[in-house]
Amino acid sequence: MRSVIQAYRFALDPTSEQVDRLRSHCGGQRFAYNWGLARVKANLGQRAAERSYGIDEPGLTPSLSWSAYGLRKDWNQTKDVAAPWWAENSKEAYSSGLANLATALSNWAGSRSGRRKGSTVRFPRFKGKRGALSCRFTTGALGLADRDRRHVKLPRIGVVRTHESTRKLARRVEAGTARIRSATVSFTRGRWFVAFSVEVERHTPAPAGPVSVVGVDLGVKSLAVLSTGEIIENPRHLEQAQRELRRLGRQAARRTGPDRRTRQQPSNRWRRTQTRIARLHAYVANARQDGLHKLSTRLVRTHTTVVVEDLHVAGIMRNRRLARHIAGVGMAELRRQLTYKADRHGATIEVADRWYPSSKTCSACGVVKTKLRLSERIFTCGGCGTRIDRDLNAARNLAALAEASSPSCGATGNEPDGNPCKTRTTRATGTAAGRPAPQGAGQRRHRKASTQDTHLYVS
């Protein structure tokens, strides 16, 4: 048994009064965030100004505390003046905003001093009215409704009906293997959601069935090509919606939109079109998410090791011609899903190095080509003359990487028939007889071993 933090997210069907309260809480969260940010900015500006007058460090205005605790303390001292209406919402709304601000500030400070990895984090900015709505509750009456799998309890908001059954979480709570830590409400894709952060007791899964390795080559033409030869088509949800999106775009252009210069308010008809556009985008995003979830679940359930490439998605996204197509596939999302689902199902995810030439290597003899244009859909080997689909070749190379890293493994994704003894017997004869393995096989294994050392890491 091990304890993991897991999120359970449910779509809500709130009443109109509940929607008002939800919006009010999210607004309170935003207010507290902006209030805290304004104070921090004023404080930083004051200190910078004093420094420019030549005041020495101890003489400066004392700096404000950036911790969630410190910000909350300041808020509680000033809230009667700054927000006399504060009692309308749960105090959690304001705490949530201040906690977010504390995180944003520490991320910025960490990024500036080099303590934080990843891309540069900018100084937090004020949140506008049109931004995403969300609010987190950490204390109070929150959780599932008793003996009812269609309602959740939220502090000050009340018992809200869920759009879907809460069965999956309810069973765990009833069995005593889950503890709800917090609830976050948010408005996304035209809908209210609640996400519970839950501490779950999980059994450490034993990998079911025989060892099987699958290499997954992600692409745009087809969503994924597996080393078993299976091709998962790219459903191209966005491309299919493009026609309708273009039509709605033209419709919006004919109607009166907002104009900042003339302070023109948008017409109701313009708003209606915008709602339609948002709904279509939500439909596309949901369809994409659904397909990815189905694929990632299937992969970790049917294979013990899944090998994927470490694609530099953010880098490819900078390419204007490819960006929309890459985003339409959701490769990074698939990686994320595979990683956490593998952990749940006892499978392993191996990530090939970004510079591993999975497409340029021949999966039959191991010869690496120096050049391979993106337009060459069929890989033709100059060494052994193999002709194979480009993506399938890459997928097989990825699977071979994992086989090289685990010498005890038997059946592979390359052999759909799954002869578990095949690889092991050839290797055993090679060593037991006291002579090196056949020339070809030895070379191949050596090459793989070296790539493993330099290019492969197990996530």
Ligand SMILES: [Zn+2]
């Ligand atoms: Zn070859």
